[in-house]
Amino acid sequence: MILEKINHVNDIKKLTSVELELLAEEIREFLIHKISITGGHLASNLGVVELTMALHLAFNLPKDKLVWDVGHQSYTHKILTGRKAGFDELRKYGGLSGFPKRTESACDCFDTGHSSTSISAGLGLVQASQILEKDNYVVSIIGDGALTGGMAYEALNNAARLNRNFIIVLNDNNMSISENVGAISQYLNNIRTADAYTDLKTGVYDTLSKIPIYGEKVVGQIRKTKNGIKQLVIPGMLFENMGITYLGPVDGHNIEKMVKALGEAKKLNQAVIVHIKTNKGQGYSPAERHPARFHGAEPFEIETGLPTCKRAKANYSDIFSTVMRKLGDRDKKVVAITAAMPDGTGLKRFKNMFPERFFDVGIAEEHAVTFAAGLAAEGLKPIFAVYSSFLQRAYDQILHDVCIQNLHVIFAIDRSGLVGSDGETHQGLFDISYLSSIPNMNIIAPKNKWELSDMLKFAVDFDGPIAIRYPRGEAYDGLRNYRAPIAYGRSEVIFDESDIALVAVGSMVKTANEVREDLKEISYNCSLVNARFVKPIDEEAILELVKDHKLIVTLEENVKNGGFGEKVLQLMSECGIQTRVLIIAIPDEYVEHGNVEILKKEVGIDRESIVKKIIAAYVNL
Numbered sequence: 001m002i003l004e005k006i007n008h009v010n011d012i013k014k015l016t017s018v019e020l021e022l023l024a025e026e027i028r029e030f031l032i033h034k035i036s037i038t039g040g041h042l043a044s045n046l047g048v049v050e051l052t053m054a055l056h057l058a059f060n061l062p063k064d065k066l067v068w069d070v071g072h073q074s075y076t077h078k079i080l081t082g083r084k085a086g087f088d089e090l091r092k093y094g095g096l097s098g099f100p101k102r103t104e105s106a107c108d109c110f111d112t113g114h115s116s117t118s119i120s121a122g123l124g125l126v127q128a129s130q131i132l133e134k135d136n137y138v139v140s141i142i143g144d145g146a147l148t149g150g151m152a153y154e155a156l157n158n159a160a161r162l163n164r165n166f167i168i169v170l171n172d173n174n175m176s177i178s179e180n181v182g183a184i185s186q187y188l189n190n191i192r193t194a195d196a197y198t199d200l201k202t203g204v205y206d207t208l209s210k211i212p213i214y215g216e217k218v219v220g221q222i223r224k225t226k227n228g229i230k231q232l233v234i235p236g237m238l239f240e241n242m243g244i245t246y247l248g249p250v251d252g253h254n255i256e257k258m259v260k261a262l263g264e265a266k267k268l269n270q271a272v273i274v275h276i277k278t279n280k281g282q283g284y285s286p287a288e289r290h291p292a293r294f295h296g297a298e299p300f301e302i303e304t305g306l307p308t309c310k311r312a313k314a315n316y317s318d319i320f321s322t323v324m325r326k327l328g329d330r331d332k333k334v335v336a337i338t339a340a341m342p343d344g345t346g347l348k349r350f351k352n353m354f355p356e357r358f359f360d361v362g363i364a365e366e367h368a369v370t371f372a373a374g375l376a377a378e379g380l381k382p383i384f385a386v387y388s389s390f391l392q393r394a395y396d397q398i399l400h401d402v403c404i405q406n407l408h409v410i411f412a413i414d415r416s417g418l419v420g421s422d423g424e425t426h427q428g429l430f431d432i433s434y435l436s437s438i439p440n441m442n443i444i445a446p447k448n449k450w451e452l453s454d455m456l457k458f459a460v461d462f463d464g465p466i467a468i469r470y471p472r473g474e475a476y477d478g479l480r481n482y483r484a485p486i487a488y489g490r491s492e493v494i495f496d497e498s499d500i501a502l503v504a505v506g507s508m509v510k511t512a513n514e515v516r517e518d519l520k521e522i523s524y525n526c527s528l529v530n531a532r533f534v535k536p537i538d539e540e541a542i543l544e545l546v547k548d549h550k551l552i553v554t555l556e557e558n559v560k561n562g563g564f565g566e567k568v569l570q571l572m573s574e575c576g577i578q579t580r581v582l583i584i585a586i587p588d589e590y591v592e593h594g595n596v597e598i599l600k601k602e603v604g605i606d607r608e609s610i611v612k613k614i615i616a617a618y619v620n621l
């Protein structure tokens with residue numbers, strides 16, 4: 001096994017070219033085997049095995065810096081930097097992260113998780129090296145999907161004026177999670193498929209370069225020419241015209257060719273894009289055939305590619321998908337938007353049924369929000385389905401373009417709360433806080449699958465900005481009989497007792513009900529209130545609760561700062577009420593990756609911890 005020889009960074013440099021080919025095969029087998037057990041981002045990682053090897057051969061880590069965009073494709077990099085043994089615990093609590101982490105290795109120079117940040121971060125590293133007079137290379141590796149994100153262009157706009165080497169590797173597999181979208185994707189596709197064009201370019205350059213003394217100059221001259229012959233011989237004109245040298249496209253499964261291209265790129269004192277063509281899922285036919293399904297794979301059977309655990313119940317995204325279909329049927333003004341997540345959010349069905357009312361804008365959450373605002377300004381009813389953590393980057397667009405004008409944009413916020421194995425960057429723990437500080441915004445959260453459906457209908461009939469937050473995973477199907485119509489700003493009393501009032505938001509209603517049952521067994525009486533509205537909070541109901549309850553407990557899967565509990569506390573203080581409020585929420589810290597149940601325990605929002613906290617608070621009243 002060649003893989004056994006790879007224990008430290010740069011071990012790869014000791015291998016012969018035959019061994020390198022074997023190593024690529026072994027890494028693929030290793031990844032397929034490990035991820036079939038743990039789950040993880042398989043298809044993207046299979047696609048970059050040779051590219052990562054080429055980068056490790058061409059550069060000296062950790063002195064040189066590799067910045068992985070999104071970072072979901074960094075598994076081979078982890079293997080080559082001595083972290084092979086960690087793959088049994090990949091994305092598990094306390095185990096190896098699925099993304100680059102500076103705390104995990106000196107070879108991880110920048111943490112990522114969200115898309116399109118690598119060129120900005122890389123440029124920062126380059127400028128820092130210059131100021132600190134360091135002598136190292138910086139390489140940002142960005143996918144064609146990540147290149148649909150606006151931040152990448154903001155960075156390219158700046159990188160173009162560099163007079164120092166900065167290599168941007170464009171890992172082009174012609175896929176985002178789903179099919180990539182937009183003009184840039186089309187442009188790259190044209191380059192990918194225009195082999196004759198590439199040969200012409202290579203041929204012309206090679207011939208010209210071979211002419212003694214003047215050849216190199218002529219090539220340089222062609223690069224500087226704004227049109228004419230350059231249009232004919234240089235793919236990647238878009239980048240060249242911006243002032244960024246373009247090299248490629250290069251076969252991303254040929255190590256030798258990539259090392260050569262990277263060597264050329266290293267010679268330039270400016271920003272240079274090396275366009276690498278890869279195949280998402282390379283070497284594992286189920287992933288090659290279904291790259292979207294194997295983008296973020298659950299554990300699967302290697303022979304068939306089928307998931308090992310069949311899902312018995314629908315998750316919230318499935319419910320959303322079904323309701324969206326009905327809403328689309330019922331109301332022609334309903335339009336749906338996704339920022340490159342049609343599968344994850346459950347919008348694929350809507351896309352198939354109403355293609356003219358479906359918009360995938362690419363990984364462009366900021367644009368998605370302002371685009372939705374434009375649609376709403378003309379009277380349509382846009383529903384932007386987005387993961388909680390990805391909506392974070394559209395804060396100003398929500399405030400400036402939607403809420404100031406009080407436009408009727410519906411935010412269907414999936415993955416609110418703890419998401420689990422993706423960790424810090426993806427936990428949806430801030431949306432209540434960041435949204436509720438914005439005037440005109442309304443925030444609701446369903447307790448179960450039926451309420452998600454009711455709330456979506458309510459939101460479509462509403463007028464104004466409204467966000468519905470719901471968690472990742474299985475949709476709760478308990479408390480079915482509690483289905484009072486949704487009324488603006490009103491909560492729902494589920495159990496009316498005395499002593500302790502549990503006021504829970506969305507996913508925490510289920511937990512609160514379990515806590516209520518546990519406490520009942522030891523003779524504590526608890527009322528259970530489903531908050532429904534986080535903004536505006538149901539002040540009337542809360543002021544009613546303080547009349548016959550000694551302790552109010554608020555429960556939410558959001559950070560405490562700026563959360564629901566703090567709003568209740570503020571109301572109490574404004575009304576001069578002394579009743580004790582116990583806030584069950586996420587503490588002021590980032591929550592790492594791992595199984596959601598373990599994470600809940602760690603942050604103290606699991607059933608058992610809550611019971612203990614309530615008893616402690618109650619006996620100390």
Ligand SMILES: Cc1ncc(C[n+]2csc(CCOP(=O)(O)OP(=O)(O)O)c2C)c(N)n1
Nearest residue numbers: 044114115143144145146175176177340390
């Ligand atoms: C801001 C943000 N939005 C959405 C995502 C979800 N996401 C992760 S990877 C990905 C597709 C990236 O495509 P590409 O860069 O081409 O990489 P590939 O998976 O094809 O290797 C998306 C949409 C994200 N990580 N960050």
Ligand SMILES: CC(=O)[C@@H](O)[C@H](O)COP(=O)(O)O
Nearest residue numbers: 070072113296344415422472
């Ligand atoms: C890397 C990334 O951002 C996505 O692939 C994300 O991991 C998807 O998460 P879900 O599995 O919750 O759809």
Ligand SMILES: [Mg+2]
Nearest residue numbers: 143144145175
């Ligand atoms: Mg891609």
